[in-house]
Amino acid sequence: MTEAVPELLELTAGPVAHGGHVVARVGDDPAGRVVFVRHAIPGERVRVRLTEADPAARYWRGDAVAVLEASPARVEPPCPYAGPGRCGGCDFQHVRLDEQRRLKAAVVTEQLARLGGTDVEAATGHPLVVAALPEPGREPGEETGLGWRTRVRYSVDPAGRVGFHPHREHTVLPVERCPLVADDVDATGVTRLPWPGVASVSVQAGEDGAVVRADPPRPSRGSGRDRRQHRGGGAGTAARPPRLPRVDALGLVLGGGHRVAGRTWVRHDVAGVGTFRVSGDGFWQVHHAAADTLVRLVRELAATRPGDTVLDLYAGAGLLSLALAADTGDSGRVVSVESDPRGAADLRRNAHDHPNVTVVERRVEAALEQDEQDEQDEHERAGVPSAADVVVLDPPRAGAGAAVLDRVRALGPRRLVVVSCDPAALGRDTGLLAARGYRLADLRALDAFPMTHHVECVALFLPEEPT
Numbered sequence: 001m002t003e004a005v006p007e008l009l010e011l012t013a014g015p016v017a018h019g020g021h022v023v024a025r026v027g028d029d030p031a032g033r034v035v036f037v038r039h040a041i042p043g044e045r046v047r048v049r050l051t052e053a054d055p056a057a058r059y060w061r062g063d064a065v066a067v068l069e070a071s072p073a074r075v076e077p078p079c080p081y082a083g084p085g086r087c088g089g090c091d092f093q094h095v096r097l098d099e100q101r102r103l104k105a106a107v108v109t110e111q112l113a114r115l116g117g118t119d120v121e122a123a124t125g126h127p128l129v130v131a132a133l134p135e136p137g138r139e140p141g142e143e144t145g146l147g148w149r150t151r152v153r154y155s156v157d158p159a160g161r162v163g164f165h166p167h168r169e170h171t172v173l174p175v176e177r178c179p180l181v182a183d184d185v186d187a188t189g190v191t192r193l194p195w196p197g198v199a200s201v202s203v204q205a206g207e208d209g210a211v212v213r214a215d216p217p218r219p220s221r222g223s224g225r226d227r228r229q230h231r232g233g234g235a236g237t238a239a240r241p242p243r244l245p246r247v248d249a250l251g252l253v254l255g256g257g258h259r260v261a262g263r264t265w266v267r268h269d270v271a272g273v274g275t276f277r278v279s280g281d282g283f284w285q286v287h288h289a290a291a292d293t294l295v296r297l298v299r300e301l302a303a304t305r306p307g308d309t310v311l312d313l314y315a316g317a318g319l320l321s322l323a324l325a326a327d328t329g330d331s332g333r334v335v336s337v338e339s340d341p342r343g344a345a346d347l348r349r350n351a352h353d354h355p356n357v358t359v360v361e362r363r364v365e366a367a368l369e370q371d372e373q374d375e376q377d378e379h380e381r382a383g384v385p386s387a388a389d390v391v392v393l394d395p396p397r398a399g400a401g402a403a404v405l406d407r408v409r410a411l412g413p414r415r416l417v418v419v420s421c422d423p424a425a426l427g428r429d430t431g432l433l434a435a436r437g438y439r440l441a442d443l444r445a446l447d448a449f450p451m452t453h454h455v456e457c458v459a460l461f462l463p464e465e466p467t
C-alpha cells in the first residue's frame with residue numbers, strides 16, 4: 001500500500017543545510033524521513049507545506065507556511081516578493097542579517113568537514129566568521145543587505161513582464177523592483193518596460209552606467225529543417241528578432257553579443273589595482289563592494305613576493321591577475337588562464353599596460369596538461385610555466401576537481417589560494433587537496449550575497465612538506 005502523504009506537517013527546524021533550507025525530520029524522530037524546509041530558522045516550530053513529497057523518495061521538500069514558535073532571529077522580510085511559494089531568488093529574507101552570516105558560516109564549516117575531511121577551527125585556529133561587506137554611508141553593523149546587486153538576470157513571462165522564478169519552478173513571478181538590486185540597475189527601467197518575445201533580460205551596472213542584454217528564447221528542438229530556419233539558413237521564414245524597448249542604459253545588446261545600441265561593456269574601478277573593462281556578459285563580482293574586498297583578501301593570503309611566478313587560473317577579466325601582478329613586480333610574472341573568448345579579450349585589454357601579465361586563452365584543464373615527451377617545451381609554447389610559486393584558482397561553481405588539482409600540485413606552489421562561491425565545491429576541493437599534500441591553513445568568508453544562501457570563500461592551502 002502506498003504511503004499517504006499529508007499536505008501539511010508540523011516540524012521542528014533542525015540545522016541549516018547547504019542550499020538555503022533547514023533540515024527537519026518527519027515526526028521529529030531522529031531516524032524519520034528528512035524534509036528540507038525553506039523559510040524556517042533552526043530551532044523554530046513550523047507548519048510546513050510539502051512541495052515535493054514522493055513516497056518513494058529518501059527526502060522531501062517543504063516550505064514553512066506558518067511559524068508556531070519563532071526564533072529570536074526572525075524578522076519581517078524587507079522584500080514584498082519574499083516568502084513561501086513566492087520569489088525563489090532569496091532564501092534568508094526572514095532572518096536577521098547577522099544570523100544569516102552565522103548560518104552561512106555553519107554551512108561552510110559543515111561542508112568542509114563532511115566533504116573535505118577538514119575541521120576548519122582546528123586547521124585555521126579559529127571558528128569561521130562570515131564578514132559583512134561595506135555598504136556606502138553605513139557603519140559596520142548597520143548593513144541592510146539590500147541594494148548590492150550590480151548584475152541581474154530577470155526572466156520574462158509570456159506577457160513580456162520581467163521577474164524571477166519561484167524556487168524550483170519555471171513560472172515567472174513579475175517583479176517591479178527587487179530590493180537587492182543597485183540603483184544603477186533599477187535606473188535602466190527594464191522592470192517597467194515590456195519585453196515581448198524575449199526569454200530573459202540581464203543588466204550589468206558598472207562605474208558609469210549599465211548595459212542591458214535581451215536573450216530571445218532558445219530555438220525549440222524541432223526537425224532539422226526547423227533548426228535551419230531558426231538559423232536563417234532554411235527555405236522558410238527565419239525567426240524574427242524581438243523588438244526591444246528603448247532603455248536608459250549605456251548600451252543594449254541582443255542575444256549572443258549583437259549590439260543594438262551603444263556600448264557592450266561596463267567599466268569597473270578597483271581601489272589600488274586599476275580600471276577594468278568587462279563585456280556585458282563577461283564575469284564580474286555581483287556585489288558592488290566584492291571586488292575591492294576580494295582583491296584585498298587574495299593579496300593577503302597569496303603573500304606574493306617580488307620575482308614570483310604566479311598562476312591565476314579562471315582569471316575572468318583579470319581582477320586578481322592585475323592585483324597579483326602589482327605584488328610580483330617587473331621581476332616576476334603572472335600567467336592568467338581564461339577560456340571564454342570574450343573574457344580573455346577583456347583580460348588582454350585590461351592587462352595591456354602590464355607587461356608582466358601573460359594571457360592564455362584556453363581551458364585550464366588543457367593549459368595545464370603536460371606533454372610527457374616534451375613537457376618543458378610544450379608548456380613554454382602555451383605560455384604556461386612548468387613551476388609556479390603561487391597559484392590562485394577561482395573556478396566556476398563546480399570547483400576545480402581532481403584532474404586540475406593534480407596539475408596544480410605538479411607545479412609545486414608554496415601557496416595555493418582557492419576562491420569559491422560554493423561551499424560544497426570548496427569542501428570537495430579541500431578533500432582533493434588534502435590527498436595531494438596541501439592542507440587548509442586559512443579560510444575567510446564574505447557575505448557577498450546577502451539575503452541568499454550564497455557565500456564567497458577564500459581559502460589558503462599550504463604544502464605539508466615545504467616546497
Ligand SMILES: C[S@@+](CC[C@H](N)C(=O)[O-])C[C@H]1O[C@@H](n2cnc3c(N)ncnc32)[C@H](O)[C@@H]1O
Nearest residue numbers: 283314315316319338339340343363364394396
Ligand atoms: C568565478 S569566475 C572568476 C573570475 C575572476 N577570478 C574574478 O574574480 O573576476 C570564473 C571564470 O572562469 C572561466 N572559466 C570557466 N571554466 C573555465 C575553464 N575550464 N578554463 C578556464 N576558464 C574557465 C569563466 O569564463 C569565468 O571567467
